[in-house]
Amino acid sequence: MKNILRIKALILALGLLTLGIAAPAADILNMHVDYNRFLDSEGNTLILLDYQATYSNLMFLASNKGYFAQLEVQASLVEADSVLFEQIVTDNIGISNKHDASSQRKSYLNRLIIPLSVTQALLSFKAKDLNSQNEFFWQAEVNALAPEARISDVELNCQVYADSSSYLQKFKRNSMVYEPIPSVLLSKSYSEYAHLYMELYSATSQIGQSYMLNLSLEHAGEYVMDEYFDNTFQKSTDSFSLKIPLADLAAGKYMGTITLQTDEQQDVRNFEFVLTEDIEQRYRIFEDPNDEYTLMRYFVTGNLPTNWDALNNETKTRYINNFWQNMASSSRMSEDDVLKMVDERIKYANNNFSSLKAGWTSDMGRIYIRNGAPSDIEKGITSDDTRFVRKDWQIWKFSTGNKAVYLFVDIQMNNNYRLIYTSGDNMESSNPDWLRYVGSEFDTDLLRN
Numbered sequence: 001m002k003n004i005l006r007i008k009a010l011i012l013a014l015g016l017l018t019l020g021i022a023a024p025a026a027d028i029l030n031m032h033v034d035y036n037r038f039l040d041s042e043g044n045t046l047i048l049l050d051y052q053a054t055y056s057n058l059m060f061l062a063s064n065k066g067y068f069a070q071l072e073v074q075a076s077l078v079e080a081d082s083v084l085f086e087q088i089v090t091d092n093i094g095i096s097n098k099h100d101a102s103s104q105r106k107s108y109l110n111r112l113i114i115p116l117s118v119t120q121a122l123l124s125f126k127a128k129d130l131n132s133q134n135e136f137f138w139q140a141e142v143n144a145l146a147p148e149a150r151i152s153d154v155e156l157n158c159q160v161y162a163d164s165s166s167y168l169q170k171f172k173r174n175s176m177v178y179e180p181i182p183s184v185l186l187s188k189s190y191s192e193y194a195h196l197y198m199e200l201y202s203a204t205s206q207i208g209q210s211y212m213l214n215l216s217l218e219h220a221g222e223y224v225m226d227e228y229f230d231n232t233f234q235k236s237t238d239s240f241s242l243k244i245p246l247a248d249l250a251a252g253k254y255m256g257t258i259t260l261q262t263d264e265q266q267d268v269r270n271f272e273f274v275l276t277e278d279i280e281q282r283y284r285i286f287e288d289p290n291d292e293y294t295l296m297r298y299f300v301t302g303n304l305p306t307n308w309d310a311l312n313n314e315t316k317t318r319y320i321n322n323f324w325q326n327m328a329s330s331s332r333m334s335e336d337d338v339l340k341m342v343d344e345r346i347k348y349a350n351n352n353f354s355s356l357k358a359g360w361t362s363d364m365g366r367i368y369i370r371n372g373a374p375s376d377i378e379k380g381i382t383s384d385d386t387r388f389v390r391k392d393w394q395i396w397k398f399s400t401g402n403k404a405v406y407l408f409v410d411i412q413m414n415n416n417y418r419l420i421y422t423s424g425d426n427m428e429s430s431n432p433d434w435l436r437y438v439g440s441e442f443d444t445d446l447l448r449n
Helices: 100-101 167-171 291-296 313-331 333-354 363-371 434-438
Strands: 006-012 032-039 045-054 060-062 067-080 084-095 107-116 121-131 135-143 157-161 177-182 183-188 195-200 210-219 224-232 237-243 254-262 267-275 374-382 393-399 405-409 420-425
Touching: 006 420, 045 121, 067 107, 084 100, 084 107, 100 291, 107 177, 157 210, 167 177, 195 254, 195 267, 210 237, 210 420, 291 313, 313 333, 333 363, 363 405, 363 420, 405 434, 420 434
Parallel strands: 006 084, 183 267
Antiparallel strands: 032 045, 045 107, 060 067, 067 084, 067 121, 121 135, 157 177, 157 195, 195 237, 210 224, 210 254, 254 267, 374 393, 393 405, 405 420
């Protein structure tokens, strides 16, 4: 029976924002498509069809304070002259940063779930960028899994992480998001592991029965991985995940095999991926990744690894790249523009706030690098009723955001001003005894903003 489903899906990649730009159209719409087969509770085959388009291959147009691309896709299953299934989806894809329109790293990813009710059929996928009218077409012969199969296809994922987004629900398994790779291209700069996901199936009478799972991986005619896992069937459908570390693997094509061995039968599933050279631009201010970590902590309090010193340089580089790319996206700027802005602030801090140490590492340097130049600066000298000799102080005020206020005192009179009081900045804290540094006669009204 022909099943036609029309869906209008609104996907906001990064929320409603005010900037953006239309990417130039190419002659052909370039996309990646892949599928994997799983069994439902009745032993019927379900096809999970994943499709992906990088933002640079789509055309984004201004609309409603944002920029949107429209992608119309059509998936169908055909046996002989009969259309068994057809699904038409229009995806509205929104971006926040105008520079994302030309990004080859960021992409739109979606999944269709297609029931396969016959032994074999022709699976077709068509897509059209409605803004540019560019089109993409792909098709493949697909066979149903045998109802007595013990293992699904092996799904390749580049990341596995927790996420509460409703958009990602279709990629969730056991509260974790499995991000598939329709292109089968893996980059070490983005992924530490190739994550394999599969499902194991058993009859009720086989629950508790032992099995052996073998993972083998071949590259350039040599086996680089051959591992065995002993386990028992826990329920009729068990999920199983494996990780392949990428750090020590050379670039190139890898052929993998998963073999499930039970007393009754042996099931084999193959998979492949291509590990690419790191050709992404390296985003960084300092050559020393430890200095970069200190700098990153100026902007965020969480989302950075606490075991930084224990990480290898490759992992540190990946964190640094991701940090600046996320900074650019949230700032609605390009990565180069963000780095240029921060670098200029660092140079200013070094020229104006240096003492016994570099100015960018000082309290004033930290605040300047994070917030830029203050809207107002007031200078003064502490009174005689403090426990110290007279000291210079400065008050910095900002007119944007939470209208933060900072009070600095040059405690050692060597241009190393220390932050003793702040308001409007939850990343900084005040010294409980800050008033003792400036004296009881200090006019606290100066700290109002």
